Amino acid sequence: MTKHSKLAIVTGANRGIGLEVTRQLAAQGWRIAACCRDINKGAAALRTIEQEGFDIELRKLDVTRTADCQALAKWLQSGEQQVHALVNNAGVLLDSQSDGSADPLKLEATLAMETFNINTLGALRMLQSLAPLLAPGARVVNVSSGMGQLASMGDGYLAYRMSKTALNALTKVMSSRLAQFSDGKIRVNAACPGWVRTDMGGEQAERDVSQGADTIVWLASSDEVTFTGGFYRDRKRIDW
Template identity: 35%
Template sequence: MSQDKQVAFVTGGNRGIGYELVKQLALKGFKVILASRDPKRGHEAAQKLKGLDLDVSFVMMDVDDQESIRQAAITVNEKYGRLDVLFNNAGLYFDENEKLLTMDPSILEKTMRTNFFGAYYVIHSFMPLMEKQRYGRIINVSSELGAMRDMSVQGAGAYKLSKLALNGLTQLVAAEIKGDIKINAVCPGWVSSDMGGPSAPRTPKQAAESILWLATIGPEGPHGGLFRDGKPIHW
């Protein structure tokens, strides 16, 4: 295996923004690992991209399952021995018009488990691969809805809290890591996907293009920030 290619890993890579991120990274010359909890859809998505002569492979991983995350990290280490770019893209959004105190609490728990703890455990398991080479780029796909100022507006409480926590995690990890390892959060905007619905103004391709730049920033690039369309936005 040639070691000169950088390796990228994308969670929730079988559809929407994740699929476009996998495709665009591969077009840029990365060896890309498409992670999905659905083996059938994940494998099909990877095969489709391989059919375009792109260097894409599939790993089954459920961000709700710590053991599956641990196994995926072992697989990546054994197969590639490195990880250069990590996109925490997997996420869900259940509670558009629900009130936080009257919704079924399991909605909040499930949302936090996927959107926050999922990203935390993925970073926790894959960070040693980046520390080994003292290089890495971690991009958390977050949302402007996770900004503190948005907490004073009712609606989507579970989703907002999960992204508020993810934004906080981004800053805390940024304060801890050493070497040329950078972590940032991005807001892809309102995207026409299974999550965003058909009336959203942005395509997954546009969303992916607006956040891909963080995968290739140099050592002087941003660290511990939240960005939308390449511009910093307030927490």
């Protein structure tokens, strides 16, 4: 990987919104460390988007494994590479595997814990490992969901909803903490991509991946983004 342009780390980069965020940032000239828990799936996916000039390095990383996150940090350190954007995209929606998707009274605690481990603690592990490597003015984008929005909280999908509400809390706390780092200009924001046609969102979803990735890429890369500690959809601030 060359050191000429800015570096973005994207988790869950092998399909869906993460793959599209990787594609859009690479098309803007960013170097990408595309993190995928299955290296073969990652390699196959990246072949579908790679174009001349794209600078994408595949890294094996499961966000539930602290050792994977620390190994990524070590690899970056050894190449004296700073991180200009961290996109915590990896996520799961497991509720439909149990009756709890419809009835929160039937949610299995183990399913909620697994969901938290990926959707919430995965982002925490990445931040803890990579915080010392964030460049001045770096961006952190936590890919959240309107399903975690307290202002419009609905019924069902309790594990997923709680994991994203907690991810929003993580966003607020880390925006304050990381403001003390470096030049005080590290931006930490959460994004809701809307309802997107991916394996998670399903075929009926309203948006394609390009629309789903838009606000995430904007938060990660646009000079317009001077704010921190907010929750955004369609490039506009929304209620928590």
